[in-house]
Amino acid sequence: MQPTVYRFTFGGFEIAMILDGKVVRDRLHPAFGPEHSAAEAGALCAANGIEANRYEHPFIPTLVNTGKDLVLFDTGNGFLRRDYEHLRTRLDDGHLVERLGQAGYRAEDVDVVVTTHCHPDHIGGLADRGRPVFPKARYVFGAAEFDFWRRGENVREARKFNRELFVRLALPLAERSSFIMPGEELTPGIRSIDVAGHSPGMLAYHVESEGKRLLIWADTCVHYVMALQRPDWHLDVDDDKDKAAATRKRILDMAAAERIFVAGFHMPFPGLGMVEKSAGGFRWVPVSYQLNL
Numbered sequence: 001m002q003p004t005v006y007r008f009t010f011g012g013f014e015i016a017m018i019l020d021g022k023v024v025r026d027r028l029h030p031a032f033g034p035e036h037s038a039a040e041a042g043a044l045c046a047a048n049g050i051e052a053n054r055y056e057h058p059f060i061p062t063l064v065n066t067g068k069d070l071v072l073f074d075t076g077n078g079f080l081r082r083d084y085e086h087l088r089t090r091l092d093d094g095h096l097v098e099r100l101g102q103a104g105y106r107a108e109d110v111d112v113v114v115t116t117h118c119h120p121d122h123i124g125g126l127a128d129r130g131r132p133v134f135p136k137a138r139y140v141f142g143a144a145e146f147d148f149w150r151r152g153e154n155v156r157e158a159r160k161f162n163r164e165l166f167v168r169l170a171l172p173l174a175e176r177s178s179f180i181m182p183g184e185e186l187t188p189g190i191r192s193i194d195v196a197g198h199s200p201g202m203l204a205y206h207v208e209s210e211g212k213r214l215l216i217w218a219d220t221c222v223h224y225v226m227a228l229q230r231p232d233w234h235l236d237v238d239d240d241k242d243k244a245a246a247t248r249k250r251i252l253d254m255a256a257a258e259r260i261f262v263a264g265f266h267m268p269f270p271g272l273g274m275v276e277k278s279a280g281g282f283r284w285v286p287v288s289y290q291l292n293l
């Protein structure tokens with residue numbers, strides 16, 4: 001048995017990290033650091049006690065109950081595996097709704113669904129066969145992100161299928177959606193931060209209640225060793241690789257300097273930790289009991 005829900009109080013808010021699913025993928029390199037040698041990547045893995053040839057890739061949406069609004073950040077994979085043969089080995093079935101139940105909520109309870117960016121594993125759970133999975137929610141997308149995918153211009157080859165998914169899953173929600181700019185307040189205590197690079201308009205969210213602060217950084221870092229210890233290294237799924245690297249360093253610097261908690265969609269479950277500076281980069285420090293107190 002492995003845990004799939006981690007819920008804690010955070011100032012006046014209550015937050016739950018929910019494991020939508022996870023997959024085991026082959027070979028961190030060359031997905032991470034194609035411009036570096038396999039030996040260099042292998043040495044980094046060995047130094048951290050992880051395998052270079054196999055890694056766990058989790059998908060962890062964050063649910064924030066502000067007392068006024070139940071806000072869900074990203075919807076995971078939903079039914080993508082069921083609907084698309086070629087995604088069967090790459091993604092996991094979406095377990096978000098069933099595990100929301102374990103956290104004490106129903107899909108109907110969600111007031112706001114926020115999509116940090118429109119990559120498949122973040123929009124997959126928005127709709128099931130044309131029906132919204134969260135029937136009572138309003139939807140929030142980053143304005144630049146939504147606009148990029150809606151226009152569908154300059155979509156790189158590897159993201160053409162992603163565009164199709166956007167058109168099927170996200171675009172029909174446009175009339176129920178609001179489009180947020182970097183730095184804008186989503187609801188009292190929650191504000192967006194520009195983290196474009198991994199996708200054209202990705203937004204992170206800064207959550208603050210009674211002096212406690214959490215950064216929901218979406219896919220700013222996609223692996224807890226590779227992305228933190230080598231933030232400069234390119235990553236195949238970053239849409240603008242140089243910009244993504246610059247964003248990573250800016251956000252890691254901020255998280256380390258301000259010593260705030262981070263919720264990372266692809267960090268090891270429960271996806272919570274802090275960032276420390278270390279030689280040549282940063283280090284992920286997983287949460288221990290801090291949030292239980």
Ligand SMILES: [Zn+2]
Binds near residue numbers: 122219265266
């Ligand atoms: Zn992702």
